[in-house]
Amino acid sequence: MKTVTQIFQQVKTISVLGNPEVEISQLTIDSRQVGPQTLFAALKGTQTDGHSYIEKAIELGASAILCQDLPEVIHPNVTYIQVSDSAESLGYASSNFYDNPSSKLKLVGITGTNGKTTTVTLLFRLFRKLGYRCGLISTVQNQIDDTIIPSTHTTPDSINLNKLLAEMVEAGCTYAFMEVSSHSVVQHRITGLSFTGAIFSNITHDHLDFHKTFDNYIKAKKGFFDMLPKTAFALVNIDDRRGSVMVQNTKASISTYSLETLATVKGRIVSDSIYGLEMEIDNKEVHFQLIGTFNAYNLMAIYGAAILLGEDKDEVLINMSSLQTAPGRFEQIVSPDTRKVGIVDYAHTPDALENVLKTIKQIKDGNQQVITIVGCGGNRDATKRPIMAKIACELSDKVILTSDNPRFEDPEEILAQMQKGVPPIDFKKTKTIIDRKEAIHFAINELSENGDIILVAGKGHETYQDIQGVKHDFDDRVIIREAFGI
Ligand SMILES: CC(=O)N[C@H]1[C@@H](OP(=O)(O)OP(=O)(O)OC[C@H]2O[C@@H](n3ccc(=O)[nH]c3=O)[C@H](O)[C@@H]2O)O[C@H](CO)[C@@H](O)[C@@H]1O[C@H](C)C(=O)N[C@@H](C)C(=O)N[C@H](CCC(=O)O)C(=O)O
Ligand SMILES: Nc1ncnc2c1ncn2[C@@H]1O[C@H](COP(=O)(O)OP(=O)(O)OP(=O)(O)O)[C@@H](O)[C@H]1O
Ligand SMILES: N[C@H](CCC[C@H](N)C(=O)O)C(=O)O
């Protein structure tokens, strides 16, 4: 329980109407969650304006309202806090409400189009192996030591985020590793947090539905580095052409990692095969379980962060060498006769799909065919649809275009947009089967007679298919296992 004065300590306000000493027991951004002693924060969203639910929130017992525009009707028994940006102020207020948990943890965030989940998951596992209590905030799941907490977003809203961090403090965690999505920077979900370190993995085509232009998308990710204090580290993939832009205005101390040029962490791939990566990092040769050049980058980021956090180099490398891939990231399922391999991967961007297919090409036997099953999500960046179909065709022997999470879009329309990217020369090897389960079965039963590799891309760890807002049970891995008779 805290008063409005305590919650808005050091937060810039335009005006406070009503009693600032009123006691608050919960914060929410959703009028439907309001109960007594609640502070309702009215946020301007992408679909609707939270300000239009202020009256509803008060009817349900809200004691305080955080808003940008004061409503026409002012209730004498309600406290109104007017600010210039509700989402930004809520970031600071959420931290205050939960006693600034991020300042009691060593919090490391990673941003980038691809590699966030893999990197945080492996950092979390590494630091647990090194003997620390840790927290994880990721697309796949949130976790506090052994306790798994389902995740709804890559980065939760500021209230849920601080609540989760407070639970980590309560559980005695030293470290928290979290993904920082570009949405979370723009929507101030991370505003007010104290970061010990930040990592930039890469930036390529994604989320243009939300950010509108690639420049805005870059600015969103850069915003994370701009907010860091000078005590923090900023660890950047300098092989990405936007790496230096990310940190050009940061106060944090900059470190870099690279496979191509001089950097704080310089790596070299000695070999890359189905059995894993052999790499030289910091002049030491180490074998890792992970596969592919893109994972070499993730491994350098993990190593760099661990060293910047003060861990011993040799101990870090020894523990890293046994780390397994994150769920749904290049997850391999082998048929009982070992002749067929199903790979489930969360590649849902052109860059990720290209990386995964190039990796498969590199590690497969010469005569193995690669069959790719891929779709694109609805209500998400539509510009990536034809590009992903084209990449699938260029790098696979056969392609089956299928549905991902259509959400509120017509899957036939999404697939028609994907089909526009199929080069005419590849028409013959491409087939469209809307039903994803049928598509996977078709590939396994009718196409992969000779020990082929089937890549099922886009959904990775997801255990549902979102159709018209209803999440139906669906797991690519379960369907492959069933088809393999495992
Ligand atoms: C596009 C986007 O980012 N949307 C997020 C955003 O919702 P919004 O701005 O659309 O909200 P809105 O529906 O317009 O409503 C505005 C406000 O009115 C409130 N409201 C609404 C109705 C009502 O009856 N009462 C009420 O109070 C809402 O609670 C909200 O506060 O704020 C909500 C609260 O935090 C999020 O749940 C929601 O995530 C939606 C579900 C979503 O799909 N987000 C995805 C795109 C996302 O965030 N992805 C990123 C990156 C993924 C990655 O690449 O890894 C992530 O971090 O997960
Ligand atoms: N460093 C990387 N560079 C490029 N591609 C990568 C990298 N790491 C992983 N990938 C590919 O991108 C996919 C998504 O990886 P991961 O889930 O780690 O990224 P993410 O940034 O968390 O994605 P999301 O934003 O969707 O949560 C993987 O399944 C793999 O295909
Ligand atoms: N975090 C990404 C995940 C996309 C996964 C893909 N399966 C889809 O549904 O588009 C997003 O929300 O855009």
Ligand SMILES: [Mg+2]
């Ligand atoms: Mg992720």
